[in-house]
Amino acid sequence: MKKIHRTKLKWRSRLLPGTTPLQNIQDRVPLKVTTRHRLLIAGLFCLLCLFITIILGQSIEPFHTFYGSVAKPFQNAYLKVEDFLSDTWATAKRLRSLEEENRRLTEELEYYVYENTTLKTEVVQSEEIQALYDLDHYYEAYPKTGAQIVGLSANNWYETLIIDKGSNDGIAKDMPVLVSGGLLGRITHVYENYSEITTLIDADSNVFGEINRLSRSTVNVQGRDDLEKEKMCVIEYDPLEVDMVVGDEIVTSALGDIYPPGILIGTVTEIVEGENGLSNTAYVMPKADTKGLSYVLIITELWKDDMEAELEEGMTP
Amino acid sequence: MKKLLILLFAFVCVILESTLFVRLRIGGIIPNLTLIVVVSIALAEGNGWGRGIGFFMGLTHDVLFSHRIGYFALMYYLLGHLCGYGHRILRRGNLLIPLLLTILADFVYGFANYFFLAFLHGRTDPSLYFHQIILPEAAYTSLFILPIYAFTTWAAGLLSRIHVKDVITHRFHGGERIEP
Numbered sequence: 401m402k403k404i405h406r407t408k409l410k411w412r413s414r415l416l417p418g419t420t421p422l423q424n425i426q427d428r429v430p431l432k433v434t435t436r437h438r439l440l441i442a443g444l445f446c447l448l449c450l451f452i453t454i455i456l457g458q459s460i461e462p463f464h465t466f467y468g469s470v471a472k473p474f475q476n477a478y479l480k481v482e483d484f485l486s487d488t489w490a491t492a493k494r495l496r497s498l499e500e501e502n503r504r505l506t507e508e509l510e511y512y513v514y515e516n517t518t519l520k521t522e523v524v525q526s527e528e529i530q531a532l533y534d535l536d537h538y539y540e541a542y543p544k545t546g547a548q549i550v551g552l553s554a555n556n557w558y559e560t561l562i563i564d565k566g567s568n569d570g571i572a573k574d575m576p577v578l579v580s581g582g583l584l585g586r587i588t589h590v591y592e593n594y595s596e597i598t599t600l601i602d603a604d605s606n607v608f609g610e611i612n613r614l615s616r617s618t619v620n621v622q623g624r625d626d627l628e629k630e631k632m633c634v635i636e637y638d639p640l641e642v643d644m645v646v647g648d649e650i651v652t653s654a655l656g657d658i659y660p661p662g663i664l665i666g667t668v669t670e671i672v673e674g675e676n677g678l679s680n681t682a683y684v685m686p687k688a689d690t691k692g693l694s695y696v697l698i699i700t701e702l703w704k705d706d707m708e709a710e711l712e713e714g715m716t717p
Numbered sequence: 718m719k720k721l722l723i724l725l726f727a728f729v730c731v732i733l734e735s736t737l738f739v740r741l742r743i744g745g746i747i748p749n750l751t752l753i754v755v756v757s758i759a760l761a762e763g764n765g766w767g768r769g770i771g772f773f774m775g776l777t778h779d780v781l782f783s784h785r786i787g788y789f790a791l792m793y794y795l796l797g798h799l800c801g802y803g804h805r806i807l808r809r810g811n812l813l814i815p816l817l818l819t820i821l822a823d824f825v826y827g828f829a830n831y832f833f834l835a836f837l838h839g840r841t842d843p844s845l846y847f848h849q850i851i852l853p854e855a856a857y858t859s860l861f862i863l864p865i866y867a868f869t870t871w872a873a874g875l876l877s878r879i880h881v882k883d884v885i886t887h888r889f890h891g892g893e894r895i896e897p
Contacts, residue, residue: 435764435798442772442794449779449787460786467780474732482736551735553782556746556850557834562735562782589784596784603840 459589468566468593475550475564542660542699544578545570549694550594560588561597563696570700571595576652576659578697582687583607583652583663587698597696599623600633600665600686608656609635609665612649617642621650621665621684633666633684639677646671650684660703719876723758726872727770730754731777746850748858750865751778752826755793756800756819757869764801771797792829796822815866820855827851 452458491498547563565571567590577584577597585599598605605623610616619635619642637644648668654661666686673680734750741747751774759767771793778793779786803818831846 438768439798442768443791446787446791446794449790450785453784453786459784460780463776463780463786467777470728471732471781474729475736478732478736551732551782552739554731554734554739554747554751554778555782556749556854557830558783560782594781596782603838 459591461591464591465593468591472564472593479548479550542701544697545700547571547696547698549696558602560602561585561599561696563595563597563698564593565698566591566593566595568592571698572700572702574658574702574704576663576699576703578663578699579688579690579695581664582689583659583665584686584688584690584696586658599690600688601631601690607633607659607665608653609650610653610661611642611644612651612664617644618653618655619644619650619682631686631690632669633686635668635682635684636679637682639673639680644668644671644680644682657704660699660701718881719873722876723766723770723873724773727754727758727774728777731774731781735782743857744853746853746857748861749823749826749854750861751775751789751793752796752823753819753858753862753865754869755797756822757815757866758873759797759800760803760807760815760818760866761870761873762801763804764798767797767799767801767804768794769797771795788833792826796826812863812866816859816862819862819866820859823855823858824851827854 449460452460494501545565547565547569549561550564551562553560553562571587571590573587573590575587577586583600585597585602585605587595588598589596600607600621600623602623607621609619609621611619619637621633621635624632624634635644635650646668650665650668652659652661652663652665664687666684666688668682669685670683671680672683730750734747738747738750755767755771755774758770772790775788775790775793776786778789783789800818800822803814807814827847827850831843831851835841835846836843
């Protein structure tokens with residue numbers, strides 16, 4: 401009995417000095433917060449945050465709103481400085497050729513104004529042809545908004561982009577993001593003042609794609625799972641079922657839940673035949689150019705909503 | 718005053734890392750400014766400051782650039798604490814220990830990241846991650862260590878010696894002052 405009592409005292413007096421059961425009131429000792437306590441508290445706080453964000457999958461909104469609003473002025477200030485510097489640099493470089501270009505452009509403008517009047521008559525014809533190729537330009541009808549990239553993940557371990565529009569600007573999760581005419585990725589996390597984009601080449605990314613030829617077979621475009629082929633997407637497919645050659649364009653398929661159909665993903669650059677002839681691996685170079693990335697285009701309508709609306713429309717006679 | 722300014726400096730560094738340093742990418746690798754600042758401050762000020770700045774910068778990094786909050790906070794917290802032990806053995810003007818310690822911390826950071834962000838996700842190929850990410854990051858970071866370390870120690874020392882009351886009453890190098 402005495403032994404158990406002593407060991408209890410031992411660990412309590414080590415962890416929380418000053419809280420052991422007292423013999424006299426004069427033996428009171430103030431609690432000293434030591435390094436061990438700080439480590440414990442910080443560790444528990446971080447584990448709690450990790451638990452909430454990973455296992456429960458919730459985002460801790462107050463943090464994001466606070467940091468987002470505090471960081472915004474700094475990011476805007478930096479972007480203004482960068483824009484100013486690159487503008488002055490570009491102007492300085494082109495100073496000589498600017499006057500000549502101006503002259504040339506005014507001449508061209510006169511010609512094009514004339515051509516515009518003649519072309520207006522041909523617009524009606526081309527609209528009918530456009531309707532036939534609906535699928536290829538399906539997404540042109542979607543509402544789009546532009547946003548600026550304020551930061552790439554300051555990390556060498558994952559590929560996320562931060563843009564300066566958030567839920568306050570009408571952005572929602574899973575909206576597709578385009579750049580230079582190709583698919584860049586989708587919005588994965590939305591906070592009040594900013595949002596996070598996961599790019600196509602992120603290892604966890606999966607897109608249902610289609611080969612843009614008559615065969616129209618569906619393939620699964622994945623982000624790279626090894627680092628040897630940088631900035632490329634990977635398709636693993638069965639050569640007996642899917643007919644793919646180098647140079648094929650891959651567009652988004654209508655079968656997926658997230659992306660509207662017809663958005664260009666990229667071009668197949670290399671096909672590696674698998675052993676046993678069972679599955680080939682194709683490497684796709686994405687159309688979206690991630691170098692010098694500044695402005696992106698976000699489609700502000702969710703494909704899921706549109707699909708349901710279309711189905712309903714199809715049902716009513 | 719010192720706390721406020723150093724926290725502001727740390728915050729600006731995190732923002733700078735995602736805007737300026739991203740433009741200086743070589744092969745997709747950016748130098749790890751957060752790590753440099755945390756180690757510099759831990760060496761200049763000790764364990765407590767290392768922990769505080771590490772936690773703050775890690776949390777800012779997490780909240781702004783990731784949806785898994787708490788990971789980098791804990792990581793830089795521990796790194797700051799461990800590098801704070803170097804404060805006692807550092808001599809003034811010594812540039813070798815900060816350099817080696819930051820590179821060592823970068824490797825530890827890299828391996829921990831590899832374990833939690835890649836290995837546990839099923840992507841087990843340590844040599845690939847080592848050659849493509851960990852080693853280049855340590856190399857590129859080492860270019861920026863010394864200037865930033867020199868600046869941080871100078872600034873921290875200056876802030877320790879300046880007292881706001883003295884500035885207001887315009888009294889320097891005079892009067893009896895008992896160092897806290």
